[in-house]
Amino acid sequence: MYVAVKGGEAAIDNAHALLADARRGDRSVPEIGTDQIAEQLALAVDRVMTEGSLYDRDLAALAIKQARGDLIEAIFLLRAFRTTLPRFGYAEPVDTGALRVRRRVSATYKDLPGGQVLGPTFDYTHRLIDFALAAGVEPPPPPEAPVAEEAARMPRVTDLLAGEDLIEREARPADDAPVADLTRAPLAFPADRDLRLQALARGDEGFLLALGYSTQRGYGRNHPFVGEVRIGTVEVGFVPEELGFEVPLGEVVVTECQMVNQFVGSAEVPPQFTRGYGFAFGQSERKAMAMALVDRALRADELDEERTSPAQDEEFVLAHADNVQATGFVEHLKLPHYVDFQAELDLVRRMRAEIAERRERDANKEAAE
Amino acid sequence: MTPDATSSPDIAARRAAMTLCALARADELDAALATLGPPDAVADLRRPETGLVMLRGRVGGDGRPFNAGEATVTRAAVRLSSGEAGFAWHLGRDAARARKAAILDALFQARPDAVEAALAPIGVRVAAERAAEARRVAATKVDFFTMVRGED
Known part of the structure; x- marks a missing residue:
């Protein structure tokens, strides 16, 4: 109160x-x-x-x-x-297959078209503090190499597997089908995958990392491989009403993670790898990977898996992934609750008085007997 | 988007010019306008305004769309005294830059060849930067080799 x-x-x-x-x-x-x-x-x-x-x-x-x-x-x-700005509209979905790649690695295929490109990564560094940075030493210009023509074509790993039908394909309904938007309508359950991905994309990295980790440790195990992580620049298209044709708004850097997970099959469909998907702005590899693990875990019902773990519980995950909401509710506890607390103080005093009174009554009764 | 609108060569050329404006720095748009000679009278059809556009991805990269998060976008619309209307929609919050791009879009409709020439240096700069980045990224491509096994 x-x-x-x-x-x-x-x-x-x-x-x-x-x-x-x-x-x-x-x-x-x-x-x-x-x-x-x-x-x-x-x-x-x-x-x-x-x-x-x-x-x-x-x-x-x-x-x-x-x-x-x-x-x-x-x-x-x-x-x-x-919240202070008007909404102009929705962009065309970015084509991550056309990313101008600055990093692309796969844990499933060594020799994939376009190759493994490490880009600016912390991987394989020794995690030793670099005192040269404190001294302000300028780094040397990075090495360059000729660009192979095939580097321009980097099919998604999931497309390679899809060629053999070894991996589930994503449904692709008509593009004018409605897309859930939690900035316009509050989160409601059960949530469809578009709504889940929107909530996960803005979800707290630490929370999703812990949940993703929990799936690896056995809480909703689904045997993931990183099919691919790619980071790069992509053009954003938008169709302004007054023009009626798509114009480029500019370019954004995004990170995408395709997690490839163990099989599901049925009487009709032979076993296939399943997928989890992560997407984030900028170079946000850990976030995209954690998101892909959690996205796959949240597909438990759809894939007929038993829901036994927190990462598979969409209400638990989606209702607690937003760190602005979480911090608002946790941090509000430090605001004045003087009246609330006064009421509880009264209550606890009354309870204690009643107990003391009862004890005294019982003692008197015993003495009288 | 109507397919015939985008497939028309005029629209394709206009889009190409808009793309260069979207990738340009403000000073590059100034330089392009200076080359063309600034138009005498420009009326704002819509004063530059910053708002939000929701960016979208696709589930699995190729499936149904989902809302990935918003971006700031600034739009501007102008009309030249000769009647051409020009538009700009740019990521970011730079109102002056969007207005300059809208003027260039309007000029493009009157003098496409001159505007293309004025914007050409932007294309050269962008291509050079992309090529340099591609060469640096290419240097981080992994060349695997198989170790000879001991028992062979």
Whole structure:
């Protein structure tokens, strides 16, 4: 229960002034620019865009600066910003098959068309702190290699398997079929896969990582392989009403993960690999992989699997994946609950008094007998 | 989208010019406008405005669409004194840049060859950057070789 209380205005103003001062920190250290954040803390920016569910690098960089590097706070700022803007419409679905790939690896095929391209990755680094970075040593220009013609054609691994019918194909209804949008209608259960993917795409990376991990450890086991992770740049098309034809809005960087999982078959269909899908803004590989694991786990009903684990429970997963909602409800606990608590204090005092009274009565009764 | 609208060569050329404007930096659009000579009177059909477009992916990359998250988009619409209307829809929040692109779109309809020439340097810059990135990425391609087994 909330009761309006007044007071604290001056304390709040002064606290915000103190926050601004603490955000700036030691004045002898140069202030960080949002361009520096966008360029040099690029993966933090990608995460804030993904979970803030708003693709805008400069804005995400500014949010990170304003939030003093607290990424959930920055995500919150982005979500709040988007509520101030009108919605112009829906873009055409991006074609991840046409990604200008900067990274593409597969754990299932060594020699796939287009090859394994590592790109800018932490994989195979030794995770040793690099003191040269603290000393401000400029990196050498990266090596270059001639571009093979086949590099331009990188079919999805799932397309290779689909050629032999070894993997389930995604249903492709008419493109004018309605698409669920949880920014327009509240989450409702049971959720279809389009709604689930939207919720997972903006879901907290840590939460999805833990759930994905739990499926690997046996809580909803589904034997995953990374069919493919690809990261790259893709054009976004949009059809403005006034033009009636598709125009390019520009380009975005996205990450896609195709998880290939163990078989399902039936009397009619011979065994096939099944799929889980992950998609995120920017270079967000861990997020896309975790999302793909959870997407596959949430298909339990559809694939006739027994639901035994948290990662397979769509209501549990989708209702708790959003870190802005989660932080709002957890952090509200620190706001004044004086009246609530006063009521509970009264209650506990009354309970204790009643118990004491009963004990005294019983003691008197015993003494009288 | 009507198929005949996009397949018409005029539309394809206009789209190509719009693509270059969407990839251009603001100073590159300034340079293109300077080359063309700025039009004498430009009326705003719609003042530049920033809003949201919902980006979409497909389930599994190739299945049904889903809503992946929004992007900021700025749109502008102008009319030249000679009557041509120009439009721009760009990712981001740069109102001035969108308006410049809308002017270039309007100019394109009157003088397509001149606008194409003025935008050509943007295409050259973008192609060079993409080629350089492709070469750096290509250097990270894995060349597997099979180890000789001990018992052979």
